[in-house]
Amino acid sequence: MLILECPCCGVLADETELTAGGEAHLKRFGPESSDDEFEGYLFRRENPRGVHFERWRHSHGCGKWFHAARNTVTLEVYGTYSAQTTEPPEAIRQKISGVAPGWKWRLFK
Amino acid sequence: MFDLQSALANARFDGIAQIRELGLQGMITLRGDVAAPVLKKAATAASGTAMPGQRKAVFSDTGGMAWMSPDELLILCPYAEVTDRLEALTDALAGTHALAVNVSDARAVFEVSGPHAREVVAKLCPVDLSPQAFSPGDFRRTRMAQVAAAIWADDDQTLRIICFRSVARYVFGVLSVAAQKGSEVGYFQAG
Numbered sequence: 001m002l003i004l005e006c007p008c009c010g011v012l013a014d015e016t017e018l019t020a021g022g023e024a025h026l027k028r029f030g031p032e033s034s035d036d037e038f039e040g041y042l043f044r045r046e047n048p049r050g051v052h053f054e055r056w057r058h059s060h061g062c063g064k065w066f067h068a069a070r071n072t073v074t075l076e077v078y079g080t081y082s083a084q085t086t087e088p089p090e091a092i093r094q095k096i097s098g099v100a101p102g103w104k105w106r107l108f109k
Numbered sequence: 110m111f112d113l114q115s116a117l118a119n120a121r122f123d124g125i126a127q128i129r130e131l132g133l134q135g136m137i138t139l140r141g142d143v144a145a146p147v148l149k150k151a152a153t154a155a156s157g158t159a160m161p162g163q164r165k166a167v168f169s170d171t172g173g174m175a176w177m178s179p180d181e182l183l184i185l186c187p188y189a190e191v192t193d194r195l196e197a198l199t200d201a202l203a204g205t206h207a208l209a210v211n212v213s214d215a216r217a218v219f220e221v222s223g224p225h226a227r228e229v230v231a232k233l234c235p236v237d238l239s240p241q242a243f244s245p246g247d248f249r250r251t252r253m254a255q256v257a258a259a260i261w262a263d264d265d266q267t268l269r270i271i272c273f274r275s276v277a278r279y280v281f282g283v284l285s286v287a288a289q290k291g292s293e294v295g296y297f298q299a300g
Contacts, residue, residue, distance in 0.1 A: 008179050009164060014235035017252050060252035062178035 004056060007080045008064035021055030024067050025086060025106070049073055051096055051103040053088060056080075069096060113188075116217035116277035124288035126223035130281060131269075134218045135191035137184040137198065138177075141207030151201035155194045155209075156184045166248035166261045175248045175261065183259075183271075188213060217277035221284060222267040228294050230260060230268050232287040239297055240265055254283045 002015040011017075023045050029037040046052065052072050057065045067085070069078040069092050076099065079092040088108060096103055103109060117130040137155065141148050149160055156174035158167040161182070166175035172194075173185035186194050191211050198209045221229055231238040233253045238260075243249065248261045256276045262268050272280045 011164065011249070017235055060257050061250045062181075064178060 002070075002075065002077070004068050004070075004077060004080050006058040006061060006064070007066050007082055008058065009062035011058070011061055013058055013061055017058065017060040019057045019059040021057050021065065024053040024055045025088075025108075046106055048105060051078075051100055051105050053105060053108075055083065071100070116274045117281055120281055122281070122285040122288060124229075124285065124290050125225040125293050126221050126229045126288045128229075128281065128284045128288055129220045129222075130277070131218040131220055133188040134213060134216070135186040135188040135194070136211070136213045136216055136271075137186070137191065137195055137209055138212045139182045139184060139198070139207065139209045140180055141202070141205065143176075143180060143182060145205070147205050148202065148207055151198050151205075151207075152182055152184065154201065155198040156186065161248070164248055165246055167246070175259070177250060177259070215274055216271050217274045217280070219270040219272070219280060219284065220263075220267060221270065221288070224266055225288070225293055226266050226268050227297050229284060229288045230270070231296070232294070233283055234258070234260065236260070238268075253280060256280065 003012055004018060005012050026041060029041040050071055050073055052070060054068050054070070055065060056068050065083040066080050067083055068080045069088055070076060078096050081089050081092060093108070113133060115130060115132045119132050120130045122128040139152055152174060153160060157172040158169045158174045161167045161174050161176045163176055166173060171186065175183040175185070177183050191213050195209060195211050202209060227238045227240070234251045236249055236251050237243065243262060245262045245264055248259065250257070250259045252258070253270065253272065256272060256279060258280065259271045260268055270280065
């Protein structure tokens with residue numbers, strides 16, 4: 001069972017209280033982008049064995065979206081952070097580097 | 110004249126805890142920047158209480174106010190006063206980016222009381238409801254079995270629950286099952 005702390009209301013929320021929102025930090029490509037870019041935005045997703053960044057919604061609680069950094073193998077949660085950002089905060093990156101040195105996720109490492 | 114009815118007309122169930130539907134309750138949802146002085150002033154005037162902290166609820170004799178999310182408050186008041194209070198609130202918020210709506214008839218309120226009240230609710234919600242972790246003054250929005258609910262504690266043996274009116278029958282049903290005679294767990298050392 002996954003337990004994430006919602007950064008908006010501070011609740012330690014059980015997975016069943018949350019809704020998964022898929023991969024985090026997608027860059028949107030719309031009209032006037034190339035076919036490749038649009039295909040990548042629509043379909044290409046990370047499917048890592050290890051460090052992963054996801055979007056979650058505290059749907060049965062405060063209703064807000066947030067980001068979570070976790071490990072898909074160990075199920076360790078590195079932290080949750082605001083949805084209003086385009087990249088993981090430095091503190092969480094450092095924490096991940098401490099546990100999983102050399103990690104890499106799309107553009108982040 | 111309309112014959113106003115709450116969702117389940119004061120239905121009740123007696124098992125290891127007493128479950129009551131509390132009838133008509135005035136409720137106003139207020140959304141906006143809860144840190145803004147204008148909104149604070151209007152909200153406290155409408156509820157007759159102070160501002161609640163994060164995940165808290167405050168009550169007075171005539172009303173209450175609960176923290177629903179970083180930009181949402183729930184004001185509780187007697188059903189008959191909702192229209193007046195909402196009008197005053199809307200006036201006070203004129204020109205402010207905020208929304209106040211009467212949601213009294215969209216919700217149902219339940220009370221679960223008795224020495225095993227916490228157990229009954231804990232069977233249905235993924236929340237630590239031990240007296241140490243959840244005490245009077247705390248307010249928690251969560252999932253009750255399959256639907257959304259908000260919970261607060263009146264005292265150590267009384268919990269109140271707000272859910273949507275459309276699922277009131279379901280909530281009453283799951284609470285009644287969870288409160289069946291002989292289903293005590295004794296985890297919180299009730300009593």
